[in-house]
Amino acid sequence: MILIIGYGNPLRGDDGIGQKIAQMLEERLQDKHIQVESVFQLTPEWVERISQAQFVVFIDAGMDGEVGTIRQGFVRAETGEGVFTHNVCPETLLRAALALYGAAPPGLLISIAGESFDYSAELSPQLERVLPELAEQVEAIIKDLPVVV
Numbered sequence: 001m002i003l004i005i006g007y008g009n010p011l012r013g014d015d016g017i018g019q020k021i022a023q024m025l026e027e028r029l030q031d032k033h034i035q036v037e038s039v040f041q042l043t044p045e046w047v048e049r050i051s052q053a054q055f056v057v058f059i060d061a062g063m064d065g066e067v068g069t070i071r072q073g074f075v076r077a078e079t080g081e082g083v084f085t086h087n088v089c090p091e092t093l094l095r096a097a098l099a100l101y102g103a104a105p106p107g108l109l110i111s112i113a114g115e116s117f118d119y120s121a122e123l124s125p126q127l128e129r130v131l132p133e134l135a136e137q138v139e140a141i142i143k144d145l146p147v148v149v
Helices: 013-028 044-052 091-099 125-143
Strands: 002-007 034-039 055-064 068-073 107-113
Touching: 002 013, 002 044, 013 034, 013 055, 013 107, 013 125, 044 091, 055 091, 055 125, 068 091, 068 125, 091 107, 107 125
Parallel strands: 002 034, 002 055, 055 107
Antiparallel strands: 068 107
């Protein structure tokens, strides 16, 4: 199973792009081997489900790059002492899955550059304009993953 987690605060403007993309993907990717979730933030409660996945895709907003550009990179369980700190990131969740359940699937972080992270329930106009195109690009990335389900 591929687990897709779109996260971010939809009350902080472009920070909500991860959730918006995840909600669009949930409608588009009708496959019993794909689970899509949209959440405010990454928390330890996701560790067990992550440990059961074959692959995890994390979708979040980023602050680097031209608005609407997509960056992607593979993530793996971070090394170091302790499992959790104040900020939970994809690497932390993968490490916790490995430590607690003996399994950490490969992961991919897709980061979409935003413009405004001020208090707002709306995306910036520029990001809102390219939202359908971004959803298509993220869907294509996911469909090209080296995963057999």
